[in-house]
Structure formats: C-alpha cells, structure tokens
Amino acid sequence: MKGNHKQIITTLTAAISSIKAASNIAKMIKDGTSMLEKAELNSQIVEIMCSLSDARTALADANDLVREKENKIQELSEKLSFKGRLVHHMEAYYEVDSEGKPTGAPYCMSCWESKKLAVHLYHVRVFGFCPNCKNKYQHSKAHVID
Numbered sequence: 001m002k003g004n005h006k007q008i009i010t011t012l013t014a015a016i017s018s019i020k021a022a023s024n025i026a027k028m029i030k031d032g033t034s035m036l037e038k039a040e041l042n043s044q045i046v047e048i049m050c051s052l053s054d055a056r057t058a059l060a061d062a063n064d065l066v067r068e069k070e071n072k073i074q075e076l077s078e079k080l081s082f083k084g085r086l087v088h089h090m091e092a093y094y095e096v097d098s099e100g101k102p103t104g105a106p107y108c109m110s111c112w113e114s115k116k117l118a119v120h121l122y123h124v125r126v127f128g129f130c131p132n133c134k135n136k137y138q139h140s141k142a143h144v145i146d
Ligand SMILES: [Zn+2]
Pocket: 108, 109, 110, 111, 112, 119, 130, 131, 132, 133, 134, 135
C-alpha cells in the first residue's frame, strides 16, 4: 500500500540528513574560507546544492504521502459517520430519521455487512433486488419506509 507510515518517516529522515550534509559543508566553508582554493569552494557549493535538492525532493514526497493519508482518513471518517446513521431493520439497513427510526429506501444487508457498501435495492414486483451482489429480498422484509 502506498502512503504508509514507514515511507513518510523514511523520506523525512532522508530530507533531514540531506539538510544536515548541506549545513556541514556550509560550516566547513565558513570556517576555512581562506584556506580553500576557488575550485574547491565551487565543488563544495555544488555539493550543498545537490543536498538541498535531494532534501526538497524528499520533502515533496513526504508531503504527497501525508496528503494521501489525509484523504484516506477523510474517506474513512465519512464512512464511519455514515455507518453510525445506518440501522438494521427487518432484512435490510436504513438511514435513520431525527427520532432514530429507520426511514427511506432500504440498503442491501449482504453488501453492507460484508463490504460496508451501501447499495440501494431495486424494487421489482415482490422483490427488492441488489444491483451489486444480485441478492433478492422479499418486499415484505425490505421495503421503503415513509
Ligand atoms: Zn448487495
């Protein structure tokens, strides 16, 4: 699975060590400017730029991973609050009204209990029919509640 915790820690650790490397080189240059040849100075600066560029890439990756996690959390909490609003009644699940009573069109019991999928039943004569799992429910046990 993309966007796991370990990946975020790894990319952040990489960014931190790249920044540390850049800082160390900068400190070396500052402390020893007079002794350094211009060519050597240039190569040190190139190293700093590489380290900072690595850090930037790692931080961008971590940012993507965190955003992905945030989306997942949002999705899960929406599912969870929806779950809290569905109640089991007869052979189906229903949303509840302000008094906590089942209301509206029935959701497929099988899909909800096995996959947490809220699928409305289609009503064909005496049956409620699930378009997802193809289960049939007798109309008397799963029907629209007004
Ligand atoms: Zn179903």
